Amino acid sequence: MIQLSHITKSFRSGRGQVKAIADVTLSVDTGRFAAIEGVSGSGKSTLLHCIGGLETPDRGEVFCFGTSIYRLTAAKLSLFQRRHLGFIFQRGNLLSYLTVAENIGLPLTLNGIAGTARAKRIEALLADIDLKPAAMALPHELSGGEIQRVSVARAIAHHPKLLLADEPTASLDTATGQRVVQLMRDLGKDYGCTIIMATHDRDIADTADPVIGLKDGQVVTDS
Template sequence: MNETNIDKPIIRLINLTRRYKVGPNVVEAVAGIDLEIAAGEFVALMGASGSGKSTLLNLLGGLDTPSSGEVWVGEVNLATAKRNILDQHRQHTVGFVFQSFNLLSTRTALENVEMPMLLVGERAAARRTRAHELLAQIGLAQRSDHLPNALSGGEQQRVAIARALANNPLILLADEPTGNLDSKNGAEVMRILRSLNQERGLTLIVVTHDPAVAAYADRVVRLLDGKIVEISMNAAPTIEAVPPITPVMSQLQEASV
């Protein structure tokens, strides 16, 4: 889990296309994309709305199926995978972080973090322990019994990140994770994500239209009308691994070993 094998691609997209029917018209949200993403890489997907970046993220998460082309994640081609394989993919391989947090509003922070473990059949005692650890590591141990509407936006998104990590995924998929946050909370969320990537080797794919967010990434992929128009490496990605995040994240790293 801890080794960061940058060279080996964990994600391989081959001529990936996703077409939608909108009334009488067919819209190509993703129009023939070829892309490789290495394990442990931090990639930002940028582009205007409608450029296909969210569709691409959903295809990677197994929430959407391509019209044509291949989506290889590890040894699995999601384009042809059966439903139970896609279920396992969402349960174990990827974790989602949404712009609008999408915490379950009737459940406490702790129960939200427990949910992915509950879905894979983890026993109550084990998942409670792990959920408490995860909440402690993002600094929300005191807030574990709060319902989402009693938490600030930044806190909610941190709970969502803890939830995404519950089943130890290889890849974290984040769709505009700072879109609903002010700059201070947005920066904090990005620092957490960057630390996870750096210290745990978590492969990070973040959809954003915010250059400040993209600045944290190793590589920026720009999309326009469903096609890749530019791939640029960040020579010096933003690494604001300032306290208190670093100590927290090293704990997280230890906990996950």
């Protein structure tokens, strides 16, 4: 289970102190596909980053499967992220100098998975995302939808417990975005992964359970 207790996060800007997240408490059961839904500037990405250890909250606690991640040392948090978390970003964030297969294999390498086991895992994921012919392609040779499919495969390659997706369909057309989200759901189900996705797309958010509505950094709906 993912549990957030009284998470608050503020930033300094030219307008002074801006409160991005205001006293958010919520939970997501293990194995769920959850969506954090809201307009741009509502705090979705900041909340997602707090869940994944990318942004340290000013106060509050985040428990990932029983571990209070902000009580870990920096080194232990990094190890926890590497082993148990997968991230998908809005524009994929693939490494431009690595091939599709190498990008997918990166988290395997970081977790000490090499040789035949690594090769078989990459091959299986290339089949899952229907991109076997593009194994040796570089990211600039891919379409936007293909980049996001590779991003999903890379994020789930090391069997993470938690997959966090930050606006993964924002730069895609509707049909491609829906295919990417379905791929996330299918792979998450196959590998027993809890998924939390930030999105401003109501149609995509409505396919999740639960849907966590966010406005001005506060939870306004949780269904």
